[in-house]
Amino acid sequence: MNSILISSAKLLLPQHPQDGEIVDILIENGKISNITAPSDPGGEMVHIIDGSGCIVSAGFFDLHANFGEPGLETKEDIVTGTSAAAAGGYTGVAIFPNTNPPLHSRSEVALVVNAAKGNIVDVHPVGAVSKNREGKELAEMYDMQSVGAVAFSDGNHAVQQAGLMSRALLYGKGIGALVISFAEDESVAGGNQMNEGEMSTFLGMKGKPNLAESLMVSRDLFLADYNESPIHFTCISTAESVELIQKAKERGVAVTCDVAAHNLIFSDEDVQGFDSNYKTNPPLRTKKDIAALVEGLKDGTIDAVVSQHTPHEIEFKNVEFQIAKAGMIGLQTTLPLMVKAGFGAEEIVEKLSVAPRLILGQRMPSLLEGSDANLVLFSMTEKWILDGKSNKSKSANSPLWSQELTGKVKAVIHHGLLVENK
Structure with a gap:
């Protein structure tokens, strides 16, 4: 045509x-x-x-999506993932290394880049910070960057060792690479299933406290400040995180952050029916947290909105809530969720098209x-x-x-x- x-x-x-x-x-x-x-x-x-x-407007750009390729193609491959992305308005997606094997070396990153060539949607791999995403030893970040990795993160495995995270930030600074933090202190989160609060008590389920996220946000802000390195937080979900990042920006720390679209609408009250599609990580928080996230987007503390597209086969979701995998598909529903959350067209363009490209240093379509x-x-x-x-x-x-x-x-x-x- x-x-x-x-x-x-x-x-x-x-x-x-x-x-x-x-x-x-x-x-x-x-x-x-x-x-x-x-x-x-x-x-x-x-x-x-x-x-x-x-x-x-310029095509949307997603800073945080999960495809299954390589290794988990039954969840999502590059063909179906990019089809969902295009249907959701995206012409660029950054895909996280939550694969098997993870995107932790030159070969896996190159595989994804080559498999995605010729597509209507540009696919940008995010390489792992550590080998096998185990948080023990730095991965070969420069090698991955040389074949197309646009940033580095251990995906949904938060880097637990402060020393390793500090070295990653310092090394990333040296090669001009952005490190993305998924903020969760696992020793505090405890592998629990939903937000800790009145609703978890009512339902008799162990909860993840906001503290598990804000502790890690605080730690990584100190590390970024110490190393004079840029840092990006993905999928923040609590009022405390918004406040910490706002104050860090005021101090001049080179920090950006995003929020998943579903965390702007759904709350821990939606878990009452034990529908495992409401099980996410970070978990759905309280309405107070939602209000803080929306306000953070409007005042510029939160820079972008992501889909956190996390596909799973039916056998991982059509089970009891406690054993279900966390995550929901989101590439096609990010726009409707932002509309439902009350954002105008100008704000949607800013948070879905403009800011994500600025964060990753991608060329902005001029139209x-x-x-x-x-x-x-x-x-x-x-x-x-x-x-x-x-x-x-x-x-x-x-x-x-x-x-x-x-x-x-x-x-x-x-x-x-x-x-x-x-």
């Missing part, structure tokens, strides 16, 4: 000369050839996408005439249902299954390829 016309859409992109205007965007051979006021397309042989009432088309078209008001027909993931572990959602991605265009959600 050589020519595509997006008609009558509102362009939202900070610094763009036509930011906030209703425009027609003509794309020819993968490049934006013309941006004009809405007009009759006439007899041109183009594929027309009606953007009336919709927003067009200027003559540039490569890398964009998303989405509606803030259109409704759709997540079900077997609309779901593009290999897995179906979502508490939003069969529910009507508000906020729909209409199309993404990247690398001369088009994906539309009918």
Whole structure:
């Protein structure tokens, strides 16, 4: 498909000369050839996408998604993962090393990079900080960076040894690499199943206290400050973490952070029905924590929103809550959850398109005439249902299954390829 016309859409992109205007965007051979006021397309042989009432912006970029490849392809492979990402409005995803084997050496990172070539969605591997994600010995970070690793993290295994984390930050600083911290002190979290609070007491379940997260946030902020290194916290979930990061930013620490979209909507009260799709890590917190997270996004303390897309086969979810795996699919539901949380289109563009690329130092699509088309078209008001027909993931572990959602991605265009959600 050589020519595509997006008609009558509102362009939202900070610094763009036509930011906030209703425009027609003509794309020819993968490049934006013309941006004009809405007009009759006439007899041109183009594929027309009606953007009336919709927003067009740079494609979304996810800082935290999990695919299964290599080793766990029954959960999600690169083909199905990128299909879900495109359906959710993403043209770039950073995938975490929670695989088997983990992305902890040059060969695994190169495998992912090569397998994802030619896709509408750019796949950016996040290499492991430690070998086998065991938290004992630094992995070969420079080797992984040389073949495409964009950052380093031990994924959902928080680095427990402060000395190892300090060395990772120092080494990352030396090679210009960002270290991403998943903040959980396992000795305090205790492997428990949900948030510690009134609801866990009511349900008779052992809980993870907010302290398990805030202790690790505090430790890693001290380490980043000591080493004068940048650090990024992924999936923060507590009011205490927001406060700690806000104060660190005020002190001049080079810290950024993100929050998972589901932690902006769901709370520990949703666990009452023991639906294992509500089991996540970090766990769903209290409504007080949710309010702090939303406020943190609005005042700039929290930089970005992530999907934390974590697919699982049915045998890992359709079991008792206590033994179920943590996580839910989220690439296609991040936009609806942000709409439900009360964020406007400008805030969504900032937290899903702009900030994630700035954090990783990725090139920002300009959406200027003559540039490569890398964009998303989405509606803030259109409704759709997540079900077997609309779901593009290999897995179906979502508490939003069969529910009507508000906020729909209409199309993404990247690398001369088009994906539309009918």
